[in-house]
Amino acid sequence: MSELPKKEGNFFEWYNEVLERSQVTDKRYPVKGLNVWPPFGLSIRSLFDQTLRNAVGPIGYQEVSFPTLIPETELKKESEHIKGFEAEVYWVTRGGNTPLDINLCLRPTSETAMYPMFALWVRSHKDLPLRTFQICNVFRYETKSTRPLLRIREIHFYEGHTVHPTEESATRQVQEDLGSFEQVARSFALPYLINKRPEWDKFPGAHYSLGLDIPFGDARTLQVGTVHHYRDNFAKPYGIQYETEDGKTAFGHQTTYGISERLIGGVVGVHGDEKGLVLPPALAPVQVAIVPVPGKGSKEAVEGAARALGSTLSAGGLRVKVDLSEDRPGAKYYAWESRGVPLRIELGPREVEEKAATLADRFGKKRKVPQAELLSEVRAELESFLTTLADRAQARFRDAIARAKELSDLKGPKAVYLIGWCGKEACGHKVEEVVEGGLLGTIEGGSPADIVQGEAPPCIVCGSGPSRWAAAGRPI
Ligand SMILES: [Zn+2]
Numbered sequence: 001m002s003e004l005p006k007k008e009g010n011f012f013e014w015y016n017e018v019l020e021r022s023q024v025t026d027k028r029y030p031v032k033g034l035n036v037w038p039p040f041g042l043s044i045r046s047l048f049d050q051t052l053r054n055a056v057g058p059i060g061y062q063e064v065s066f067p068t069l070i071p072e073t074e075l076k077k078e079s080e081h082i083k084g085f086e087a088e089v090y091w092v093t094r095g096g097n098t099p100l101d102i103n104l105c106l107r108p109t110s111e112t113a114m115y116p117m118f119a120l121w122v123r124s125h126k127d128l129p130l131r132t133f134q135i136c137n138v139f140r141y142e143t144k145s146t147r148p149l150l151r152i153r154e155i156h157f158y159e160g161h162t163v164h165p166t167e168e169s170a171t172r173q174v175q176e177d178l179g180s181f182e183q184v185a186r187s188f189a190l191p192y193l194i195n196k197r198p199e200w201d202k203f204p205g206a207h208y209s210l211g212l213d214i215p216f217g218d219a220r221t222l223q224v225g226t227v228h229h230y231r232d233n234f235a236k237p238y239g240i241q242y243e244t245e246d247g248k249t250a251f252g253h254q255t256t257y258g259i260s261e262r263l264i265g266g267v268v269g270v271h272g273d274e275k276g277l278v279l280p281p282a283l284a285p286v287q288v289a290i291v292p293v294p295g296k297g298s299k300e301a302v303e304g305a306a307r308a309l310g311s312t313l314s315a316g317g318l319r320v321k322v323d324l325s326e327d328r329p330g331a332k333y334y335a336w337e338s339r340g341v342p343l344r345i346e347l348g349p350r351e352v353e354e355k356a357a358t359l360a361d362r363f364g365k366k367r368k369v370p371q372a373e374l375l376s377e378v379r380a381e382l383e384s385f386l387t388t389l390a391d392r393a394q395a396r397f398r399d400a401i402a403r404a405k406e407l408s409d410l411k412g413p414k415a416v417y418l419i420g421w422c423g424k425e426a427c428g429h430k431v432e433e434v435v436e437g438g439l440l441g442t443i444e445g446g447s448p449a450d451i452v453q454g455e456a457p458p459c460i461v462c463g464s465g466p467s468r469w470a471a472a473g474r475p476i
């Protein structure tokens with residue numbers, strides 16, 4: 001197969017080609033922006049969903065499932081929200097040949113589907129906090145050019161929705177959600193920044209919005225997740241009220257937490273290389289590929305040993321594939337590498353004789369281990385592979401971020417610029433004029449945590465203080 005386009009300088013050519021060759025998604029469906037998930041891609045997506053479930057279960061979220069269709073009357077109850085979404089909504093206006101009494105939209109997000117039901121579920125302070133999430137597909141009529149996993153019209157989406165008795169309790173939830181995201185990001189070896197979006201760029205209807213952003217592609221940024229604090233902005237129009245301990249009635253305070261398949265795009269874009277996909281073990285449908293390399297007359301013995309090692313690793317809970325296809329070993333290595341398999345085991349007559357196996361990670365690091373210790377050695381190797389992946393990603397993350405002292409610095413080649421910002425809207429818009437709409441917001445944290453250090457410099461536009469550290473970059 002021909003070589004992949006160079007990643008640097010041709011990012012999207014490379015990105016599209018990697019997705020297509022490794023069969024993560026298939027964009028040839030006859031409607032633009034609605035992509036198909038072939039088996040390999042769907043396995044990645046299922047592992048992705050599982051990672052999210054594992055991260056939010058321990059902080060009290062319970063999984064629910066709501067309908068895809070939302071009545072127009074519910075969608076329009078919160079005025080800011082509908083203003084923000086009306087240009088992106090798909091409508092169902094007929095049932096068969098009969099016009100519907102009330103038009104139904106395909107959910108662009110599920111606040112307006114869930115909150116009428118929350119109003120029924122929440123009665124007393126004892127029902128709070130309520131923490132629910134669903135993993136579903138949402139629909140947005142995207143008018144810009146679409147890109148697989150990144151900008152599409154049917155989006156695979158994790159959405160967490162909570163109700164709390166007080167604003168403070170909702171604020172604590174925001175912190176817990178950020179903690180769970182850190183766990184997800186660690187599993188995927190992705191560094192990120194938490195940016196509090198400017199007022200004019202927050203989620204429609206939110207009190208404030210936090211964006212989880214990563215440097216991506218050729219000097220761009222990608223929002224891979226969001227956490228919003230709603231205060232009681234939705235509870236009021238949807239009537240989510242409860243009886244307090246002293247018998248009064250109060251509105252709930254709410255948060256949401258959203259992560260979409262974009263994060264899978266983030267993993268592909270950040271870790272992939274000139275050979276194709278590089279997957280962290282948590283997302284790899286095949287974590288270990290065992291490739292027998294038989295010499296003359298040793299086919300049976302070598303393949304038998306490969307099968308036995310495969311069984312040992314599978315029994316240990318790993319996702320393993322013993323590659324007994326007719327291809328030459330070199331072609332097998334290439335195929336597994338391009339699909340991002342973290343670890344390969346090479347097994348030849350010498351290894352069989354020595355009761356050993358050669359482990360080779362996705363970056364080509366090799367070592368020989370005794371078969372008797374295979375399971376623990378492979379587990380250790382997968383751990384160390386994740387660390388290598390995180391170190392590499394972190395080095396590039398640091399390299400993609402720079403401090404800007406003057407507005408003209410923002411025109412440089414970095415993905416993210418760190419600036420001082422006084423918080424005034426006029427100064428924010430000035431920054432956006434220079435970086436094509438990209439004031440990502442004030443920096444509230446991230447991983448690694450030492451990206452911003454010390455006090456923020458004076459505002460990059462007006463030179464006044466006090467100011468906050470903020471991030472500027474061009475979102476995809
Ligand atoms: Zn200013």
